[in-house]
Amino acid sequence: MSMQTNSPSPSANTRLLTYVDALREGVAQEMRRDPRVFVFGLDVDDHKAIQGSTFGLVEEFGPERVFGTPLSEDAMTGVAIGAAMAGMRPVHVHIRMDFLMLAMNQLVNIAAKSHYMYGGQVRVPLVVRSMIGKSWGQGAQHSQGLHAMFMHVPGLKVIAPSNAYDAKECLIAAIRDDNPVIFVEHRLLYFTDAFVPEETYEVPFGKARVCTAGGDITIVGISNMLVECMRAHELLAEEGIEAEVIDPISLLPLDVETILSSVRKTGRLLVVDNAWTGTGASAEIVAAVAERLGNGQRFEAVRMGYAPTTCPTTPALESEFYPDPAKIARAAYAMVRPGQPAWSPDPERAKLAYQVKFRGPF
Amino acid sequence: MTKRAPNSVVAAVASAADIERIYRSLRLIRRAEEEVARIYPSNKIKSPVHLSIGQEAVAVGVCDALRPDDVVSPTYRGHAAFLAKGGELKAMMAELYGKATGVTGGKGGSMHLIDMSHNVLGASAVVGTTIPVALGYALALKRMGTDRVVAAFFGDGATEEGVFAESLNFAALHKLPILFVCENNFYAIHTPITKRWATERLCERVETYGIPAHQIDDGDVLKIRAITANSIAQIRRGERGPIFLECRTYRWREHVGPNEDFDAGYRARTDLAPWVEDDQVAKLGAKLSDSLRAKIDASVEREISDAVAFAEASDFPGPGALRTDVYAN
Numbered sequence: 254m255s256m257q258t259n260s261p262s263p264s265a266n267t268r269l270l271t272y273v274d275a276l277r278e279g280v281a282q283e284m285r286r287d288p289r290v291f292v293f294g295l296d297v298d299d300h301k302a303i304q305g306s307t308f309g310l311v312e313e314f315g316p317e318r319v320f321g322t323p324l325s326e327d328a329m330t331g332v333a334i335g336a337a338m339a340g341m342r343p344v345h346v347h348i349r350m351d352f353l354m355l356a357m358n359q360l361v362n363i364a365a366k367s368h369y370m371y372g373g374q375v376r377v378p379l380v381v382r383s384m385i386g387k388s389w390g391q392g393a394q395h396s397q398g399l400h401a402m403f404m405h406v407p408g409l410k411v412i413a414p415s416n417a418y419d420a421k422e423c424l425i426a427a428i429r430d431d432n433p434v435i436f437v438e439h440r441l442l443y444f445t446d447a448f449v450p451e452e453t454y455e456v457p458f459g460k461a462r463v464c465t466a467g468g469d470i471t472i473v474g475i476s477n478m479l480v481e482c483m484r485a486h487e488l489l490a491e492e493g494i495e496a497e498v499i500d501p502i503s504l505l506p507l508d509v510e511t512i513l514s515s516v517r518k519t520g521r522l523l524v525v526d527n528a529w530t531g532t533g534a535s536a537e538i539v540a541a542v543a544e545r546l547g548n549g550q551r552f553e554a555v556r557m558g559y560a561p562t563t564c565p566t567t568p569a570l571e572s573e574f575y576p577d578p579a580k581i582a583r584a585a586y587a588m589v590r591p592g593q594p595a596w597s598p599d600p601e602r603a604k605l606a607y608q609v610k611f612r613g614p615f
Numbered sequence: 616m617t618k619r620a621p622n623s624v625v626a627a628v629a630s631a632a633d634i635e636r637i638y639r640s641l642r643l644i645r646r647a648e649e650e651v652a653r654i655y656p657s658n659k660i661k662s663p664v665h666l667s668i669g670q671e672a673v674a675v676g677v678c679d680a681l682r683p684d685d686v687v688s689p690t691y692r693g694h695a696a697f698l699a700k701g702g703e704l705k706a707m708m709a710e711l712y713g714k715a716t717g718v719t720g721g722k723g724g725s726m727h728l729i730d731m732s733h734n735v736l737g738a739s740a741v742v743g744t745t746i747p748v749a750l751g752y753a754l755a756l757k758r759m760g761t762d763r764v765v766a767a768f769f770g771d772g773a774t775e776e777g778v779f780a781e782s783l784n785f786a787a788l789h790k791l792p793i794l795f796v797c798e799n800n801f802y803a804i805h806t807p808i809t810k811r812w813a814t815e816r817l818c819e820r821v822e823t824y825g826i827p828a829h830q831i832d833d834g835d836v837l838k839i840r841a842i843t844a845n846s847i848a849q850i851r852r853g854e855r856g857p858i859f860l861e862c863r864t865y866r867w868r869e870h871v872g873p874n875e876d877f878d879a880g881y882r883a884r885t886d887l888a889p890w891v892e893d894d895q896v897a898k899l900g901a902k903l904s905d906s907l908r909a910k911i912d913a914s915v916e917r918e919i920s921d922a923v924a925f926a927e928a929s930d931f932p933g934p935g936a937l938r939t940d941v942y943a944n
Binding site: 291317322323325327328329330331332333334335336337338339340341343358359362363367368369370371372373374375376377378407408410431432 | 744759939
């Protein structure tokens with residue numbers, strides 16, 4: 254099945270590239286361009302190279318610019334911050350986002366605040382790459398998206414690209430940005446592909462993409478949930494419902510305007526997050542739209558995300574934990590056609606996008 | 616257990632010019648902080664101050680052995696390191712007043728002093744957080760091919776944070792050009808070291824990471840300076856990477872605020888007595904002629920009163936500054 258629908262169409266200078274290759278190409282091009290860029294983190298230089306996303310970098314750029322670290326997330330984040338303050342441009346890679354909790358002090362108390370609390374005397378051009386998972390039996394600590402924790406803190410930028418095209422452009426933009434950027438990658442996106450230009454390109458953060466135009470309902474999908482929302486969009490279209498699917502890409506800063514103008518048109522907003530809903534990104538998006546809508550205009554809003562539990566390991570329960578295309582399509586249908594009998598898509602056709610291709614192991 | 620530094624190193628040689636310069640720095644920091652303590656009850660300074668009165672010798676001894684292009688990473692009790700490294704007193708005083716002319720335009724206050732033009736990195740209120748940041752700065756200096764050195768200050772409490780151990784390991788592994796300076800004043804806020812450490816063998820703990828460690832137990836400013844100079848020379852030559860100094864010292868005032876707190880019961884005034892008897896400001900001053908000392912003292916007083924006047928006369932930042940510098944553009 255196609256996963257390219259949410260990114261730009263093919264053109265002369267593009268080729269199909271996987272998300273993981275787009276990440277690797279983006280950072281390699283930046284390292285060639287700017288000697289201040291370096292990549293470090295546990296396992297970035299081992300034979301697996303963070304799912305291949307740092308493969309070949311140490312051979313091309315040497316161990317001073319690509320190096321593994323001790324298991325010291327707290328200190329290593331401080332090292333990245335100090336090096337950034339001194340004028341370098343570190344890319345700190347974490348194989349799982351869960352380990353960022355060990356670096357929370359440095360990220361929140363130092364990285365986010367330094368430019369402000371030191372009166373503009375220092376900048377922290379730091380990129381923190383981290384992977385979020387989904388269970389394939391990975392359980393509680395490798396199946397969570399924690400981006401909302403960072404969206405709370407002014408001074409950080411948080412981005413969650415959903416496709417290879419954006420992965421490359423966002424990583425390049427993050428490296429060139431003079432602020433600390435939390436770069437959220439979903440494991441299941443790594444082997445999805447999209448048409449990606451060969452040259453470097455960059456878009457400013459804070460611009461959402463309208464992936465499909467539609468007047469019935471606005472659906473916002475975060476990270477890999479965008480892919481599932483696109484699947485739901487296809488299922489809904491067969492029922493005559495036109496959903497406008499939006500990929501926010503950048504969560505902080507958040508492009509409220511694009512979502513807002515869509516909601517002004519549709520009057521309905523469904524936000525699907527790869528995280529819990531409570532005090533999360535979906536809560537923020539709904540609140541931001543509600544605050545700005547104005548003129549007494551009403552809209553209906555529904556949030557979807559993880560069930561409010563810790564993620565279980567067994568497939569029998571994990572399917573209940575996550576949103577999926579069927580749940581998304583059902584919820585959208587109920588919003589657009591209230592009072593009509595409940596509808597549910599054919600379960601075989603509503604499988605999660607990754608289930609069509611993915612065979613594990615992680 | 617006390618491990619004294621080797622005598623060959625301790626044979627501190629200081630010229631008359633050295634003594635004069637070091638005395639001036641000690642005196643300036645002492646008097647500036649006494650002035651802060653005097654002004655504090657007026658409520659003009661609305662930033663919590665952690666005074667280092669009594670501890671000046673560590674900052675002055677270390678910083679006097681550094682080059683101007685070397686870097687210092689101070690703590691939230693950092694007025695001394697800030698000033699000893701050449702940070703601007705006027706801008707520091709204005710910062711304490713919350714004025715736009717302060718080192719961060721009033722956004723950081725006493726606990727977040729910085730002066731990058733004099734290579735003073737920013738300080739942090741969260742204990743130990745600046746240690747790895749100083750490491751990262753040292754890593755960058757090394758990668759850029761310079762022979763500049765970073766001196767990272769922290770207290771005894773910071774050595775209990777996990778990030779301290781992580782930082783020692785990484786600094787040793789990458790042979791980073793960094794001098795770790797532990798200002799051991801025996802208290803973390805009000806909790807004595809005896810309630811926090813199973814043993815006081817800090818230097819031995821550090822040495823297990825492959826880092827040479829020296830304890831200076833008497834607060835002697837010239838000894839601190841001499842051992843620092845020796846250490847910095849080794850680090851600069853790039854031979855062995857980091858070196859660690861444990862400088863024992865004593866905080867004369869309360870943890871935060873302008874007053875003494877011996878009536879609080881967590882420490883005794885008798886503990887203070889030997890440090891006052893050995894006061895480095897007075898000791899260095901006694902090595903100078905009365906007329907020279909009086910001349911230096913007068914110039915220090917002028918500098919401080921100028922700084923206070925500057926702070927008083929400066930404007931507060933306008934409300935528009937609230938939202939500037941959240942992000943770097």
